[in-house]
Amino acid sequence: MTASDRGVLPRPPALHRWLVLLFVSLAMFGNYYIYDALNPVIDLLREQRGFSYRQIGMLSTAYNVAALLVLLAGGYIIDRWGTKQAITVFAVICLLAAALTAATPHFETILAGRFLLGLGAEPLIVAATTVLAKWFKGKELSFAFGINLSVSRLGSASADWSTSFASPLYTNWQDPLWLATAVAGISVSAALLYWMMERRAEGRFDLGTTGKTDKLELKGLYSFSASYWYIIALCVVFYATVFPFRTFAIDYFQQAHGLDREAAGILSSLLPVAAIFATPLFGLWVDRVGRRSLFMAVGSLVMLPLFLMVTYLPPGPDVSVSIPFIGGAQVPLTLLLVILLLGGVFSLIPAVMWPSVAYIVDARRLGSAYALMTFCQQMGWAVVPLVVGVLNDRFQAGPENPAGYTAGMWFYTALASLGLLFAYLLWRTESGPGGHGLERLTIRSASADG
Numbered sequence: 496m497t498a499s500d501r502g503v504l505p506r507p508p509a510l511h512r513w514l515v516l517l518f519v520s521l522a523m524f525g526n527y528y529i530y531d532a533l534n535p536v537i538d539l540l541r542e543q544r545g546f547s548y549r550q551i552g553m554l555s556t557a558y559n560v561a562a563l564l565v566l567l568a569g570g571y572i573i574d575r576w577g578t579k580q581a582i583t584v585f586a587v588i589c590l591l592a593a594a595l596t597a598a599t600p601h602f603e604t605i606l607a608g609r610f611l612l613g614l615g616a617e618p619l620i621v622a623a624t625t626v627l628a629k630w631f632k633g634k635e636l637s638f639a640f641g642i643n644l645s646v647s648r649l650g651s652a653s654a655d656w657s658t659s660f661a662s663p664l665y666t667n668w669q670d671p672l673w674l675a676t677a678v679a680g681i682s683v684s685a686a687l688l689y690w691m692m693e694r695r696a697e698g699r700f701d702l703g704t705t706g707k708t709d710k711l712e713l714k715g716l717y718s719f720s721a722s723y724w725y726i727i728a729l730c731v732v733f734y735a736t737v738f739p740f741r742t743f744a745i746d747y748f749q750q751a752h753g754l755d756r757e758a759a760g761i762l763s764s765l766l767p768v769a770a771i772f773a774t775p776l777f778g779l780w781v782d783r784v785g786r787r788s789l790f791m792a793v794g795s796l797v798m799l800p801l802f803l804m805v806t807y808l809p810p811g812p813d814v815s816v817s818i819p820f821i822g823g824a825q826v827p828l829t830l831l832l833v834i835l836l837l838g839g840v841f842s843l844i845p846a847v848m849w850p851s852v853a854y855i856v857d858a859r860r861l862g863s864a865y866a867l868m869t870f871c872q873q874m875g876w877a878v879v880p881l882v883v884g885v886l887n888d889r890f891q892a893g894p895e896n897p898a899g900y901t902a903g904m905w906f907y908t909a910l911a912s913l914g915l916l917f918a919y920l921l922w923r924t925e926s927g928p929g930g931h932g933l934e935r936l937t938i939r940s941a942s943a944d945g
């Protein structure tokens with residue numbers, strides 16, 4: 496579309512926008528499913544393939560290393576190819592990655608599969624965000640982002656639930672990963688449907704321009720404020736704690752707490768399930784009351800004792816948890832409480848943290864600010880699974896020695912305490928004269944300001 500078409504053509508009608516949201520969200524559903532499909536087969540990879548925890552950690556890290564490489568070019572590729580090609584190509588890469596991960600029993604091939612997944616999955620997220628910005632700008636953009644993230648989390652939860660609805664597959668490590676490959680087919684189909692929609696819309700509707708996509712521009716980083724860097728630091732330690740904990744959680748519940756795979760899967764799924772519902776609600780709440788840095792500090796404080804609670808507190812009585820259409824399980828009360836609290840934190844902090852950047856960074860540099868944030872997030876997230884894997888091996892963690900997992904839990908706790916420190920520093924800065932309005936600005940104050 497030429498610049499002169501804009502303003503002449505109408506904006507896309509609501510039905511088209513919601514169909515776009517449906518297709519993009521389905522693509523993201525598959526993306527998150529494939530990533531999390533590895534978690535429930537960790538015990539099988541250890542038993543049937545003899546993998547160490549360090550090797551499991553390397554499978555996780557390979558994804559991040561690839562993501563770090565591709566994120567440097569992700570925005571450029573999307574700008575050059577256009578969103579419809581980019582989203583489809585990245586979805587196809589995810590499909591190939593899922594197939595490669597399932598195809599052979601060799602560690603190197605599985606590692607290559609996870610590396611390839613990092614090359615496809617992270618830029619697919621950037622492309623999906625760009626598509627939403629294109630179609631929803633000036634409309635229900637935040638709501639569309641929220642729905643998209645909730646459907647993505649449903650993908651994570653579904654991978655955990657596969658231990659119940661696809662339990663016959665879990666006699667070997669490979670079949671659940673072939674199922675993930677089939678789910679990747681949903682992503683590719685959804686991306687192709689989006690391609691057709693965008694092609695039909697070209698020349699009929701004004702899809703606007705999204706400006707520059709999230710390119711990483713290193714020049715001028717020094718001019719970001721202290722508040723921005725505190726948010727980056729919190730983002731790094733927060734995701735470096737939660738994502739690796741999720742990677743190992745099903746195996747940990749099985750080995751250290753004696754849960755069977757179905758129960759461990761259902762328990763682990765409560766983390767993304769809580770986030771599906773609570774993230775948009777926290778977003779709405781914070782938009783009304785402000786206090787963003789205080790909320791991040793409270794979330795960090797709640798997270799601090801959780802890893803020590805699962806380690807040292809008695810398990811308590813078993814309670815029933817049931818997920819409609821999936822199944823039910825008996826799980827120890829302490830584990831249930833910890834996962835629900837972590838689910839609350841996993842909803843609160845992302846709901847507040849990502850939008851907060853928009854308040855403290857100039858709009859013209861928002862793309863670079865988010866790209867840098869994702870880049871730093873990947874670096875922290877790359878290191879931690881490896882460290883936890885090495886600690887689990889070093890302390891011979893396993894069903895005969897549940898205490899072997901304790902060092903890893905202390906490591907998560909150390910990261911969580913750093914998170915609390917950064918959140919506190921952010922709150923202190925934002926409560927003073929150098930604040931950017933994170934504490935103050937609400938929907939009401941914004942409309943009063945005109």
Ligand SMILES: C[C@H](NC(=O)[C@@H](N)CCCCN)C(=O)O
Nearest residue numbers: 527530531620644734845869872
């Ligand atoms: C919004 C945020 N997304 C990310 O952090 C992505 N860079 C990586 C997600 C990968 C999930 N398997 C989130 O999910 O909170």
